[in-house]
Amino acid sequence: MHEDIETVLFSAEQILGGIVRVASELTRDYAGEDFTVVGVLKGSVVFVSDLVRNIPAKLEMAFVGASSYGAGTTSGNLRLNFFPMDEEIRGRRILLVDDILDTGRTMAALKAEMLARGASEVKTCVFLDKPSRRAVDLCADYACFEVEDLFVVGYGLDFAGRYRNLPYVGALKPALYQTSETQAPAEERGGESSAPDAANCSTQA
Ligand code: IMP
Ligand code: MG
Numbered sequence: 335m336h337e338d339i340e341t342v343l344f345s346a347e348q349i350l351g352g353i354v355r356v357a358s359e360l361t362r363d364y365a366g367e368d369f370t371v372v373g374v375l376k377g378s379v380v381f382v383s384d385l386v387r388n389i390p391a392k393l394e395m396a397f398v399g400a401s402s403y404g405a406g407t408t409s410g411n412l413r414l415n416f417f418p419m420d421e422e423i424r425g426r427r428i429l430l431v432d433d434i435l436d437t438g439r440t441m442a443a444l445k446a447e448m449l450a451r452g453a454s455e456v457k458t459c460v461f462l463d464k465p466s467r468r469a470v471d472l473c474a475d476y477a478c479f480e481v482e483d484l485f486v487v488g489y490g491l492d493f494a495g496r497y498r499n500l501p502y503v504g505a506l507k508p509a510l511y512q513t514s515e516t517q518a519p520a521e522e523r524g525g526e527s528s529a530p531d532a533a534n535c536s537t538q539a
Pocket of ligand 1: 433436439441485
């Protein structure tokens with residue numbers, strides 16, 4: 335697995351530093367308040383488990399299964415594989431957590447869905463933010479790191495279902511997706527190569 339990685343972008347130590355910083359922002363911002371952390375499966379699993387263990391609050395946890403791959407690449411076609419029970423969402427402050435904010439369609443659709451189901455507030459927290467690819471008007475309320483327009487794997491992020499268990503974040507060797515019979519990363523993400531200017535997201539917490 336490690337031999338497939340061209341460069342390491344964030345080491346395990348650097349990742350921990352980003353998590354501790356965001357966890358302390360969340361601890362401060364939600365001090366004394368009830369809230370529910372909703373992890374987006376599968377990519378957020380590694381991140382969310384480290385994140386919550388650094389937040390000393392009586393939070394609750396839930397998960398939502400969402401996929402924008404395959405036929406459904408727009409927010410209107412987002413596939414929800416399963417959804418938390420209504421009572422886990424209604425009237426609650428929700429912190430949606432995902433591995434990466436890319437075009438933003440997944441998080442925008444999930445946020446709208448949570449609000450439609452009666453959440454009192456929905457904020458977003460991502461491990462990585464790729465603002466150059468944004469296609470919808472959405473800024474993450476919390477992000478550990480910003481990345482350039484590069485397909486990355488590890489720490490929950492996959493290529494064709496693999497590499498989620500890498501303890502660091504890296505860029506794959508290009509030969510791997512150029513010769514792969516599976517979808518190339520850009521196609522998997524919907525094929526977009528450009529995105530509107532996301533400069534208004536630069537005030538990232
Ligand atoms: P969005 O709806 O375009 O923001 O897409 C978000 C989803 O696309 C993420 O949850 C990831 O599953 C996937 N994704 C986007 N960029 C990458 C990447 O660089 N590596 C791995 N998965 C990615
Ligand atoms: Mg994902």
